[in-house]
Amino acid sequence: MAQVQVIKVNKSTMAKMQAYYTKNQLNKTIPYAQFAAKVGSTTITAYTSGKVVFQGPAAETEAAKWGTAESKTAGTSKKSTTLPANFSQLSVLGSDEVGNGSYFGPVTVCAAYVDKTMIAKLKALGVRDSKELTDPQIRQLSAVIKKLIPYKLLIVEPEKYNQIQPKYNAVHMKVALHNQAIYLLLNELAPVKPEAILIDQFTPEANYKKYVKSERNQVSEKLYFVTKGEQYHVAVAAASIISRAAFLEELDKESKELGVTVPSGAGTASDKVAAQLLKKGGIELLSQYAKLHFANTEKAKKLAGK
Template sequence: MQETITKVCSVSTIKKMKETYQSQLVKTPPYAVFQAKKSGVTITAYESGKVVFQGVDARDETNKWSGEIKEKKESATTKNSPLPKDFDTWSVVGSDEVGNGSYLGPVVVCATYVEHKHMALLKELGVKDSKMLTDKDIRRIAKEIIHVIPYKRLTVTPEKYNDIQPRYNVNRMKVALHNQAIYLLLKEIAPIKPEGILIDQFTPEANYRKYLKQEQHPVTSPLYFTTKGEQYHLSVAAASIICRAEFLEELDKASSELGFTVPSGAGAASDMAAAKILKQGGLSLLNKYAKLHFANTKKAQAIFNR
């Protein structure tokens, strides 16, 4: 049976491995120190210190290095996970959204499918909680991972958001978007079926499922929910990165169109930017760039009317 085992090794151990597998070395993949192929197993050592053994003899080969390999300690995140055991190794569809709390800019929702076989490469590319990454890193990583994994991204412009918002409260809108992204992605990867679907939780599961009943193509199973989902599976982390990169691109586009920097968030800087937009073209122009039901609209109008 095919098996994949990942271990953490020191620089000296990886050097020793490379010397041991010298006659079996093959072309080195990106972000790797070496890759070797033996009968029944492929060994890939990455710059991060991770060594991946893949194949029917993966466990036997790993055991040969048992005296050299450091055992990975179980993290508090793993111990306290609300998800099934080893969920982080499953092949999973994960979804996340960006922009919902920002007055200016769109709402972007993305679903990705991350198979177990892609996890080592995604980690090497830098996929992790987007809150731990700079905007520059997010843009770079997003450009790379969209060529590695299947994904479906939906972008709701402020103008579209303002059209929908009176009929949909925030949670219902987000349920509709997450469900649509997941549904379209599942159609794209069919007949493959993920072992799980993880949604970065923004409302209680019962509430999510209540709104789900109103959707034309509800995806009801196998759904899992947890807050900080990017810490529990790479699929949510990847989705978050793709969302954030698109959100940043849209802010850049808006900045270019308006002639000044359009900020994210919902603070004083956003109030000032909105007041400038009002000065340029009134509420009809602001409708193109801002979520009008936010309290920032009244604040911007007060600044404009001073």
């Protein structure tokens, strides 16, 4: 059964969403809709009332980028644990990921530890939600952040992603990656222990805990889950920036290797580049650079006449 997520957003968030999904927007008119878009196999319909409906396999993931779901057909509506008082001033390990909704490029997950003594310095540098930063700013900040704080970055290249994906759905894969990045960073920090671990929420807490049970090195203590985690602690913002910079670097690498600009997202530009790769080296070549289970693959085959 397809997942359905519904969120309510204000005008400011709606404008950000429309800009964010520009390359993915569908050229069709829906009554009372401000815009409609498609990311992979997931459709997003934003209505003038402020209600946004996400439908498809990555509905949870996409909706979690913008707000808390009002209703869903999968998981649970149970609210995450309330954060401790003065949370933004605690020593926190935060984690975030990038690339799950992009056809080309990897999935990057970063866990970053910010000791309370570093909070003011990072904020002074401009460390905040990566969606508010330009790509050049993200690259520059990431290089600085990585010199200042402990972090663990995991990069799953498309070829590896395609091998894992049949066994792990998108949410399960992210649970495994977040858990592993946090586990590895905790080991490096020992004997220092963060006062809390904050995961930028991409699935209900109960769902996360269900999937993490199948992981060998489970981290379960001091875990908190909130959407838009970067607003609650700079550690998540730092993790988001490092993840995004790594994603951009990998896209640059792919572009250089292929001699063509590889786009982010999952819009028509991705279909066209994928069709070029299919003509050049078939599905074997495409599998090295793209997440094959996305709907873009079938669209590219049609464009390439395959």
